[in-house]
Amino acid sequence: MPKPHVVNSTQANQQLKWGIDALAGLLAPTFGPIGGLVVNESSSNRQPELLSDSATIAHRIISLGSPQQDIGAMLIRSLVRQVGEQVGDGGTMTALLARAIYNEGLRLVAAGVNPMALSNGVNEAVSIVLSALQSQVRPVETENELAGLALTLVNKRPLAAVLGEMCYLLGPDAHIIIENHVAPFLQHRYLAGAHYPARIASRHLYTRPEQKRAAVTGTLIALIDDPLTEA
Numbered sequence: 229m230p231k232p233h234v235v236n237s238t239q240a241n242q243q244l245k246w247g248i249d250a251l252a253g254l255l256a257p258t259f260g261p262i263g264g265l266v267v268n269e270s271s272s273n274r275q276p277e278l279l280s281d282s283a284t285i286a287h288r289i290i291s292l293g294s295p296q297q298d299i300g301a302m303l304i305r306s307l308v309r310q311v312g313e314q315v316g317d318g319g320t321m322t323a324l325l326a327r328a329i330y331n332e333g334l335r336l337v338a339a340g341v342n343p344m345a346l347s348n349g350v351n352e353a354v355s356i357v358l359s360a361l362q363s364q365v366r367p368v369e370t371e372n373e374l375a376g377l378a379l380t381l382v383n384k385r386p387l388a389a390v391l392g393e394m395c396y397l398l399g400p401d402a403h404i405i406i407e408n409h410v411a412p413f414l415q416h417r418y419l420a421g422a423h424y425p426a427r428i429a430s431r432h433l434y435t436r437p438e439q440k441r442a443a444v445t446g447t448l449i450a451l452i453d454d455p456l457t458e459a
Contacts, residue, residue, distance in 0.1 A: 241334055243296035243297060243299065243300070244299055244300040244303075244330075245300065245330065245331065245334060246294075246296070246297045246300060247292060247296075247297040247298060247299055247300025247301035247302070247303070247304070248300035248301070248303065248304055248326065248327050248330055248331075249300075249327060249331075250292055250297060250300075250301055251286065251289060251292075251300070251301040251304040251305060251323065252304055252323040252324055252326065252327035253327075254266060254285065254289070255282045255285055255286065255304075255308070255319070255320045255323045255324070256320065256323075256324060258279075258280050258281070258282055258285070258320050259320045259321065259324060261380040263280060263320070264280070265278045265279065265280050266278075266279045266280070266285050267279075268285070268288050280383070281319075282308050282312070282319030282320040282323065283308055283309060283312035283319050286304070286305040286308040286309065286319065286323075287305075287309070289301060289305060303326075304323050304326060304327075307322055307323065307326055308320075308322060308323055317381070329350060333346055333350070370396070371392050371393055371396035372392065373392075374391070374392040374395045374396050375388050375389050375391065375392025375393070376388070376392070377392075378391035378392050378395070386414055387414060390414055390416055394416065397418070398418075403423035428440075428442060
């Protein structure tokens with residue numbers, strides 16, 4: 229059996245801080261509308277990855293090599309993942325805010341501040357900040373505004389222009405299919421139709437198995453909300 233390792237509160241706080249600082253520091257270069265890159269060296273023979281997405285970077289971190297540091301790092305990793313799933317962006321800012329709040333809170337608690345009073349103060353401050361941010365919100369509506377927003381995500385103007393046009397013409401509920409091709413250009417087209425979340429009953433129904441796609445014409449569609457056992 230592994231030997232238990234017991235630490236006191238001061239040691240535990242310091243070890244938690246190491247992990248939080250390490251992962252937040254790794255994500256910090258990607259902060260901003262057009263942030264920097266983080267290089268991930270693969271253990272295989274593949275080329276190193278150039279990453280700018282905080283959720284992807286955090287996902288690549290399995291361990292910092294120290295169980296003590298891993299606790300804080302995994303807290304930040306989980307936090308970044310949750311924010312990415314909820315709003316699609318903001319992971320780096322979340323990590324940096326979490327690091328700042330924890331480190332400053334650690335300093336205040338060490339100086340004698342009541343932890344519960346500190347927690348209540350942080351929660352109250354969050355409400356004030358959220359209200360202030362809500363008062364500054366304005367909708368992104370025009371094609372140029374949508375393209376500008378896309379640029380902060382993809383960092384490529386031609387691709388951002390295409391995404392801005394598509395989002396402007398199709399709206400928030402559109403279904404977009406992305407295909408990768410070896411070509412020095414971008415191409416897009418619009419198809420009239422509808423989209424339903426479903427999966428194919430059998431792989432033998434694919435007309436293009438390599439793309440996992442079934443393309444048929446002149447078909448009849450039946451919408452059924454009960455289990456279908458035979459046809």
